[in-house]
Amino acid sequence: MGTIIINIKELLQTRTSAIAKVSGKLMDILPKIENAYLLMENGLISDFGAMDNCPATENHLIIDARGKIVLPAWCDSHTHIVYAGNRETEFVDRIAGLTYEEIAQRGGGILNSAIQLNEMSEGELYEQSKIRLEEVIKLGTGAVEIKSGYGLTVEGELKMLRVIKRLKENYPVTIKSTFLGAHSFPTAYKENHTAYIDLIVHDMLPAIANEGLADFIDVFLETNYFSVIETERILKEAKKYGLVPKIHVNQFTAIGGIAKCVAMEALSVDHLEIVTDADILALKNGNTMPVALPSCSFFIGIPYTPARKIIDADLPLALASDFNPGTSPSGNMNFVVSLACIKMKMTPNEAINAATINGAYAMRIEKTHGSITVGKVANLIVTKPLNSYYQIPYSFGSNVIDMVIVKGEVMGVGIGLWNYYTI
Ligand code: NIG
């Protein structure tokens, strides 16, 4: 017996033949079926189509979605959901005029979070992090990547990655984990970068591989953080353990990092608030997904990723939340999609493609997530009654979600989220 959603006003992102990602002009095409049904069995999408062809429903649990839109749950390919405490004081410092970089140079920023994290027990870190994970699921996220990077010590990094592993085990959403030991140089290593990279290479990477804690490797490739050469060394070593690169790059400056990441077959390059013509050219020579993080631009007041420049160059683009305590203390992908439309001039079609199938590609789960395709995981958003799906980005700040379905099960908001049930 399955669950069937009937009378769907608009079923979005329907792809009968599987695609890995969408690029350029094709990003403005979002296939949909009006007045549709969708059948889920064993946690997977098993059938969908127009209501005219709806199969007999007697054997199924029925959800009537009259007036409502159904689309794939968001695929948020870049977050730092596991962190300790908060950084509201830096928020106030920025209002008073300090920049993100000035705060970091005073020992705030990532190092501030690292102090809090190293002082916190693994149990408490899990408790704080799971609240954020539950929140983003309620907001429609069905797959999420989570990074380490606030430990910056062997024990701290392992603690974070073990918490991510526990979240993977305890929650039905799909979670991918990324090792970001190269997020910042700890104060003790400020003058001796090689020694910290040695620690990453000789101590962190083998310990992480030994416990199978990471799917991907990340580095903050940026002026005053990790150089192109330092990044290259880390990526080469990580490759020995099968870790695929997803890199923070071009957030503040363009120093040739994108070309290096593409050459090293990075799965994604993330941030890209600053993009040169050479960066565009480099991206066109590879399969690396550019990922924009507009809530970071919004929160710390830096430029938005030039989406038009990227898409108009026939490249793909993904959107992610960057949920973290310093530059984006929000994992709300609905807001990310709104910002992309309002501030980056992406169309709703482009933004929804970027936050579903292209986000899935940026986590290497495009074969199983990110579109309405038979055989894919039944992770879905059912909206409230809406005029059209344009209202999803248009009604920014409002919650347009009625129901979130993960692995074919309705998340039981209001009856205790984690006693989820089937209607
Ligand atoms: O993606 N830029 C590097 N890392 C994070 C911010 C980390 C922090 O400030 O805590 C980001 O924006």
Ligand code: FE
């Ligand atoms: Fe980030």
